[in-house]
Amino acid sequence: MKRGICVMANVLILGANGKIAQLAEQQLLSETKHHLTLFLRNASRLKVTDPSRETVIEGDATNQQALIKALDGIDIVYANLSGKNIEDQAKAVVGAIDRTNIQRLIWISTLGIYDEVPGKFGQWNHQQLDGGYLQTYAEAAKVIEGSDLDYTIIRPAWLSNKDIVSYETTQKGEPFKGTEVSRKSIADFVVKLINDPSQEIDHSVGVNQPNTDGDRPSWY
Numbered sequence: 001m002k003r004g005i006c007v008m009a010n011v012l013i014l015g016a017n018g019k020i021a022q023l024a025e026q027q028l029l030s031e032t033k034h035h036l037t038l039f040l041r042n043a044s045r046l047k048v049t050d051p052s053r054e055t056v057i058e059g060d061a062t063n064q065q066a067l068i069k070a071l072d073g074i075d076i077v078y079a080n081l082s083g084k085n086i087e088d089q090a091k092a093v094v095g096a097i098d099r100t101n102i103q104r105l106i107w108i109s110t111l112g113i114y115d116e117v118p119g120k121f122g123q124w125n126h127q128q129l130d131g132g133y134l135q136t137y138a139e140a141a142k143v144i145e146g147s148d149l150d151y152t153i154i155r156p157a158w159l160s161n162k163d164i165v166s167y168e169t170t171q172k173g174e175p176f177k178g179t180e181v182s183r184k185s186i187a188d189f190v191v192k193l194i195n196d197p198s199q200e201i202d203h204s205v206g207v208n209q210p211n212t213d214g215d216r217p218s219w220y
């Protein structure tokens with residue numbers, strides 16, 4: 001993968017029907033020249049708006065063979081996945097990319113995987129997300145961090161559908177800031193990294209809306 005600004009890349013989006021993924025796709029289509037390969041289950045759900053720049057592949061992210069096929073000609077992988085088997089998905093994705101010359105992976109995770117959320121909000125976050133979710137997402141992140149890939153793990157705060165792009169970041173090892181962030185902001189951050197893949201290499205980045213500190217997100 002070449003360093004620096006990337007004007008036209010072939011981007012593979014895993015979980016392309018995900019809510020953040022759809023926002024990132026809209027932004028990538030309107031603001032960039034990248035080609036998007038959209039990998040998802042039940043592909044008929046996805047509406048293609050520009051067939052010259054979008055290729056749809058139906059597949060499951062635990063299926064390494066399907067992933068290897070989808071990686072043909074790809075420069076950057078953006079994984080917007082979820083679910084109880086997220087660790088298996090991480091293993092399949094890393095295993096597939098390892099069989100190619102591709103280096104760059106953007107991986108959406110969650111706040112709290114390093115017990116990095118301080119104070120009362122951190123306690124509340126544990127109450128909401130313990131019992132499987134945080135643990136499996138933490139294991140998946142370990143798979144990504146243990147790989148040789150140029151990865152960026154993104155740890156969003158609690159997600160809103162607000163029509164706002166406003167965010168700040170924290171790094172692994174720093175206390176998480178704020179309580180919430182819009183999906184639009186995460187999509188914007190992903191687009192930034194795709195446009196300049198040399199940013200945030202091998203970093204795990206917390207992303208929150210500034211000035212949203214509190215005991216819980218505003219809608220709780």
Ligand SMILES: NC(=O)c1ccc[n+]([C@@H]2O[C@H](COP(=O)([O-])OP(=O)(O)OC[C@H]3O[C@@H](n4cnc5c(N)ncnc54)[C@H](OP(=O)(O)O)[C@@H]3O)[C@@H](O)[C@H]2O)c1
Nearest residue numbers: 015017018019020041060061081082083110156157158159
């Ligand atoms: N909600 C919050 O406040 C919050 C906060 C921080 C982080 N997060 C995490 O951020 C991530 C992205 O958020 P989002 O709102 O974009 O989530 P989302 O809409 O649920 O998107 C996740 C996508 O992953 C896909 N997926 C799951 N398993 C798959 C598999 N085996 N193969 C292929 N695709 C698979 C799902 O596909 P299907 O449609 O086929 O099921 C879904 O489209 C999620 O992991 C979420 O847990 C959430």
